[in-house]
Amino acid sequence: MFNAKKIVATAAIFGAGFAAFSSSSVVQAEPVSNSYAIVGSDTLEDVVNAIVNGTAITGATVRVTINGATLGSFDATGAPYIITKPGGVRFSRPNGSGEGFQALSASIGDANVANNNLFTSGTYQNKGEASVSGSGGATMPASLKNININGQVDLSRSSSSDPKTTKQTAADATATIVRVPFARDAIAIVMAPALATAVCAAEGQTGTCVPYLTAAQLGSLYETASANPTLTINGTVITFKPVIPQAGSGTRKDFLGKVVTGTKDSNNQTPAFLAAETAGYVATGQEHDAISAAFIAAGDAAIEPMSASRWIAMKNGASYDKSGNAVIGAVATSTTLVNSVIASPVTVTAGVYSPNASYYADTTWGRDVFLFVERARIDSAFTAGGTITAGSKYDANLAALLDPTLNTLANTATTGASKVGKVKLAYGFLAPLSTDLAYFAPSYVGSK
Amino acid sequence: MKETMKKNLLRAGVVAAAAAMLLGxxxxxxxxxxxxxxxxxxxxxxxxxxxxxxxxxxxxxxxxxxxxxxxxxxxxxxxxxxxxxxxxxxxxxxxxxxxxxxxxxxxxxxxxxxxxxxxxxxxxxxxxxxxxxxxxxxxxxxxxxxxxxxxxxxxxxxxxxxxxxxxxxxxxDATAVDSVGNSLPTPTITLTTPTTNAAAAGRTAGQVFVGDVLTVNKNQPAVFPADYTTTYQWKRNGNAISGQTGATYTVVDADGYAKISADVIYTAAGVSVTKSSTQTGMILGGSAVLGGTVSLSAGVSAIQNGFLELSIPTNAAASFGSASIVNNYSVTTGTLGNVQVNDTRWITTDGWDLQADVATFTSGGNTIAKSNLGFAPKVVTGSTTATGVTAAAATTAGSATYPTAFASAAKNADLGLTGVSVLNADLTLRAPRTTPAGTYASTVTLTLATK
Known part of the structure; x- marks a missing residue:
């Protein structure tokens, strides 16, 4: 950074990169990771970016590095593709928790097995296409499909506890991916101002308007068979225009899992919901974005699920503010609605937004969020049923990054400006309710 | 990530307020x-x-x-x-x-x-x-x-x-405030308001006159630790001037022909360090003048009279060369070797006489009469500091008589700085023709006497 020699050296490295990989890589639009690459959840992208890129949101500079190297975290959205490692391949950008898990699965697949590391994002971004099939959109260039990404992804961010596969036990030989608790978030809802005002009025709220709906009410909206679904609240009929985050979003999957009631597929989608989305009764937007085209188009009746943490981060200026003029509301349960008074997901003190611990503690609407990693890399005893030698893939640096007792990615200490947990708090995250690890099989099998 | 960078730029302005409230x-x-x-x-x-x-x-x-x-x-x-x-x-x-x-x-x-x-x-x-x-x-x-x-x-x-x-x-290593002041700047003094007194009319650069206003410059760099407190002390010839603890000092008449300096005393964390300026030149233009009388009073101590002594090296022996035949005589020449007379009788300056006597030369049962030894005294210049010392006349081998005078110092002569006289003599032994060959020994006896 400070001397000419280093600048010259950097230029030389780039030059070499172009020469060696000119056939597969064109101009690289964004930096690559110096060590580990993290992809996945939109919900977690800003807080992870802050932690690995360095932030002074707490007053102290907090940056997690390892063994003299920086990490790279890649957003869920942006250019349609990313390159994560020096000289690495260009592949379609994983958008959301599910695709992050998918990319991690592809990255750790056995490189000796043909087609075992191929990855295609389900979303060809910036083209307005969305798909949950994992085969890419119709207009996606062939050069972005079925890219071998072996070794290109080390960690995936996930706002969902089980983004692609079902939880296994530690003893399962196929449980080659481990889930590490990262923080605790909560799912809330946001509404257009006029809708929020109408709901609060119907609910008889006289103080600060915190519109709330029950899971059953939300379920009826997101499995609606009507172009203009309504709810009757204390006798007042109110029309809603539901918006749902894009496919692959962990928030979408979590939210649907809690509100829809029909038979759910692996992404918690029911036939009724898919029918409503296909018909446009439920608009598809972008998660944590109250200024998305879909939300704006929904006008005064707009409602969509929202991560409480992202709302706090946006309102505190920690994240790019896409809150627009929407109003945050709550999902009412026996614990969030006490004596008819709703616990708001967030509290505001002197203009600073903070998580409301009681709302976050709700076992339905509060949610732990995670990082996923290949198990053998942080568990020196794991043999995957004898298919790998214990310790052969163990990486002490990666293990240190995920050790909650260290001031690294999994840290949850909220006392002290130098702590990673304090950064998470500023981004609207509390410590996870459970610190237990969980085990999963990879989602990816075969070519796509 | 490109987008992330864009986001970071956008958020920068808002973070300030939030962070300020997070930390109190x-x-x-x-x-x-x-x-x-x-x-x-x-x-x-x-x-x-x-x-x-x-x-x-x-x-x-x-x-x-x-x-x-x-x-x-x-x-x-x-x-x-x-x-x-x-x-x-x-x-x-x-x-x-x-x-x-x-x-x-x-x-x-x-x-x-x-x-x-x-x-x-x-x-x-x-x-x-x-x-x-x-x-x-x-x-x-x-x-x-x-x-x-x-x-x-x-x-x-x-x-x-x-x-x-x-x-x-x-x-x-342990932390410690710099008690020596290695990192603190050395102050200097500048003339900020020259006096208009007539005495200073012919001022040249660097001169300081009574009535001038001097200012001490701490010479602190632009970036300097904020919590040092500083005080000043002006000094005249290195001694504190009572009450003069400001950053400026007006030179007073009492400073005439003295030199002025200033100390800056830095204090932080309970540690004080003094940094001193160099002194000005002598203050000019005051009423003080240079000159006057000096009273002299010197005591004189009596000089103690010394002594007279003869100093002959232990085991002193004259050195002779080989014998040679001259006019059918066996002739052998040599020197006596240095002997020294010390006379420190500074007060009485009595003078002295040194006399030499010679014993008969013998070799087994054979002898050579002492009259056959020629003795030529001399004063060794360079080593002799006493003055008035003279060597006696030489004797002639074959007709010499002993005892004979060697040297003398006149009475009342100046003894010089040390009173040292170094003397020697050239010796000539001419053996009678009948003398059998051999090595003949004798002794020279020196006798020193005061006059």
Missing amino acids: NIAPAQAAYQSNGSFGAVYLYDGTYTLGNSYTWTGEVVGSASATASDSVLACPASSTGVSTFLSTVGNVATPGSWNAFAPIAFSAGTKNVLQPNLSPSAQINGNALGVKTSGGTFALGVACTSNNGVTVLASFYRTITVTASTGAWVA
């Missing part, structure tokens, strides 16, 4: 030069915010300006535009291009303060921290406040540490 109880920084040259004290706290000095290579450690609170900020100068943590050799603290390793960090929003900087050597991600771990040694570890995009170091807060080679375990 950060003590003001203390910044007094430390004995190792650090701009201020840096205390080290571990991951539990416990104060310590000894850490592992990867151990969590943050810096604070306080020994009692882990969250006391290090206050960079207001002109700072950047800040880094760094690990360098002690001599390269202010040379970013020569740091062993560093990591750019950020100020607390809206300030130039650095809160809890991550001082773990392993977190210095740029450069070659692992080289330090491998080699071990003495290094500086701390925070550098910079400008010019990191090229210029305005101030450095750091600890001197000793790293154990290979393990990278390290220990920080």
Whole structure:
């Protein structure tokens, strides 16, 4: 950074990169990771970016590095593709928790097995296409499909506890991916101002308007068979225009899992919901974005699920503010609605937004969020049923990054400006309710 | 990530307010030069915010300006535009291009303060921290406040540490305020308001006149620790002038022909250091004059009379050459060797006479009469400091008579500085023709007598 020699050296490295990989890589639009690459959840992208890129949101500079190297975290959205490692391949950008898990699965697949590391994002971004099939959109260039990404992804961010596969036990030989608790978030809802005002009025709220709906009410909206679904609240009929985050979003999957009631597929989608989305009764937007085209188009009746943490981060200026003029509301349960008074997901003190611990503690609407990693890399005893030698893939640096007792990615200490947990708090995250690890099989099998 | 960068730019302005409210109880920084040259004290706290000095290579450690609170900020100068943590050799603290390793960090929003900087050597991600771990040694570890995009170091807060080679375990030296003042500037005195007195009309550069107003300049650099208090003391010929403790001083008549200097006394963290200016030249233009009488009073001590002595080297022996035949005589020549007369009778100056007598030469039962020895006295110049010393006349071999006069010093003659007379004599032995060959021995007896 400070001397000419280093600048010259950097230029030389780039030059070499172009020469060696000119056939597969064109101009690289964004930096690559110096060590580990993290992809996945939109919900977690800003807080992870802050932690690995360095932030002074707490007053102290907090940056997690390892063994003299920086990490790279890649957003869920942006250019349609990313390159994560020096000289690495260009592949379609994983958008959301599910695709992050998918990319991690592809990255750790056995490189000796043909087609075992191929990855295609389900979303060809910036083209307005969305798909949950994992085969890419119709207009996606062939050069972005079925890219071998072996070794290109080390960690995936996930706002969902089980983004692609079902939880296994530690003893399962196929449980080659481990889930590490990262923080605790909560799912809330946001509404257009006029809708929020109408709901609060119907609910008889006289103080600060915190519109709330029950899971059953939300379920009826997101499995609606009507172009203009309504709810009757204390006798007042109110029309809603539901918006749902894009496919692959962990928030979408979590939210649907809690509100829809029909038979759910692996992404918690029911036939009724898919029918409503296909018909446009439920608009598809972008998660944590109250200024998305879909939300704006929904006008005064707009409602969509929202991560409480992202709302706090946006309102505190920690994240790019896409809150627009929407109003945050709550999902009412026996614990969030006490004596008819709703616990708001967030509290505001002197203009600073903070998580409301009681709302976050709700076992339905509060949610732990995670990082996923290949198990053998942080568990020196794991043999995957004898298919790998214990310790052969163990990486002490990666293990240190995920050790909650260290001031690294999994840290949850909220006392002290130098702590990673304090950064998470500023981004609207509390410590996870459970610190237990969980085990999963990879989602990816075969070519796509 | 491209988008992320864009987001970071956009959010920067708003973060300030939020962060300021998140943090409320950060003590003001203390910044007094430390004995190792650090701009201020840096205390080290571990991951539990416990104060310590000894850490592992990867151990969590943050810096604070306080020994009692882990969250006391290090206050960079207001002109700072950047800040880094760094690990360098002690001599390269202010040379970013020569740091062993560093990591750019950020100020607390809206300030130039650095809160809890991550001082773990392993977190210095740029450069070659692992080289330090491998080699071990003495290094500086701390925070550098910079400008010019990191090229210029305005101030450095750091600890001197000793790293154990290979393990990278390290220990920080104790903190201590610079009690010697190595980092403090030396003040100077300037003439700020010259007097208009007529006496100063012919002033030349550097002269100071009674009536001039002098000002002490602390010569502090633009970037200077904020919490030093300074006081002044003006001095006349090195002695404090009562009541003169301001930054300026008007030279008074009493200063005439004296020299003026000023002390700046720096105090911080209970430690005071005095830095002194050089003295002015002699103050001119006062009523004092140079001149007057000097009373002289000298005592005279009586000189003690000394003594007269003859000094002959122990086992003294004359040296003779080989015999040769001259006019059918066996002739042998030699010298007596130096003898010394010391006469320190400074008061009486009696004078002295030295006489020589010779015994008969013998070789077994054979003899040579002493009249056959010629004795030619001489004063050894250069070694003789007494004056008035004269050698006696020589005797002639074959007709000599003994005892004979050797040398004398006249009465009342000056004895010179030391009263030393060094004397010698040339000897000639002419044996009678009937004398059998052989080695003949004799003795010269010297007798010294006062006149």
